[in-house]
Amino acid sequence: MYSEPEPDTAKRMRETHATAAAALGSTPVGPDEAWGWRGRTLSRAVSTPLGAGWLRLVCAPAEKAGGKLWEGPQEAERFMPPAVPRPRLRERLAWSDGDYGYLAELYDRVADRTVTTEEPILRAVPDLDEAWWSGLSTAVDAIAEVPTERVAVRQEYLDRAMPQYLGVSLDTTAPAWSTAHGDLHWANLTGPQLTLLDWEGWGAAPAGYDAALLHAYSLLVPETAAEVRRRLGHVLDIPAGRFAELVVITELLQTTTRGDNLELEKPLRGRLGHLLGQAP
Template sequence: MYSPPPSDDDAKRMAAALAHAAAALGTTIQGPQTWGWHGRTLSHRAVHPEHGACWLRLLSVPEHKAGGKLWEGTERAHTAFPTVRKSPLHALHDHIGDGYAYRTELTAYIDEPVLSPDPVLHHELDLPHVWFATIRTTLSAIAATPTDRTAVRQQWISRAVPEYTGQPAPQIQHWDCAHGDFHAANLTRGATLLDWEGWGLAPRGYDIAMLYAYAQLAPRTAAHIRREFAPLLDSAAGRTALLVVCAELLQSASRGDHPELTPKLRALVDPC
């Protein structure tokens, strides 16, 4: 869930680190804090003298874990997807303190409401045809992008699908580049796609399968997504991607996340 870290000390540490980075980047912080998944990131709206309204996002990891896929995701996405609707990256700031490494990203502020404050969609959406058309173009552009990054691994699929769904693990035949965290909290009503840290190769159809799975508590919207992407979701690759996504979300539920979604995910697993 999107929430502060369990420790107040960690919350204070990250707030201080973001203030440090804001000063180094020449920005002025505005508005309330926005925490990421289990407090792993901290974000603020900010104003920059050259770029205007911006978004500051701080990632914190133990110092020895700096670098790697999540650390570089936004930076590499900036050049990898020039035609995709996303927030432009203006600058980065890295620093180390108290045994932690921090990366702060300064991006343009997207003045569009997200579809949901949480990945699990709890309310129905009335999305126009043009929104789906833009998303379809976005997903095609992402899928066609060559990459050496990995969002989902066959080794994890082979272990997790039987464990969390009770179904045999599929051997993935078609791998495409994916955003990797494609849900309503990372999509705006203007069809801009946010939070690019985890993109990479995944089973074909993974992104739209994730959006569909997370929408199960809003059945009318879920049915709309299914209709719009029926050729993919109803294909063998799409059914496999949905099984993989269900395994991932059920694993997350086993750790206490989105328990209200679990029965719907169980229902999706059988026809996969």
């Protein structure tokens, strides 16, 4: 999903991934590696006595290891309905080693690749058929109906961040809440067979959040952004959905202040102007 991190981080993560694979009775196969943001995760295909698998290693500072992000995939395995296609979690192992905490998760192998391989942002029209888009709409609706006490986006964050990063005074009270995947972008979706990956952060968010996030990450490809709106317009083109777009724009504009998603800043501000009823 992301580029390889700094050499010291890459070396440590590779060594720890190999240790985790052995502990879970699996063997890495092939040269391909899937890195997370700044080397926070490393995933590889593995072979196991039960067949092909996928071993994902998560790292965090020891004092921050555990909690919601650690438990998300396990709870998704328990609560997500069959209408939400996802890799099945077989085993997990958590431990600490000095300054770092680690979580190894062994999943069934998903044969299809993610729509984008290096980053969440879409840069070309993907070759996705009717069944894929229909399945996405069904999955987004099914996730929204799952009862949960998990939280993906907090009202307190909206109260603080929306005026700061949108640059306007507005009512920051979310008009409706529903359950969201929480990180629905193109590097977490596979094709041509749809699978939703990365269930760390799912939980309650402003209604329409998943659709709004996928739409934002599609803005460099207007044709696909329009298709997202066409397929998920039932949650986007309503007041709650428009508010969710403002939430997502807030979050992504905040990332630009850290040097991430810089190419999205201009189209995000254009979309913001449209939502606020102003000229882009």
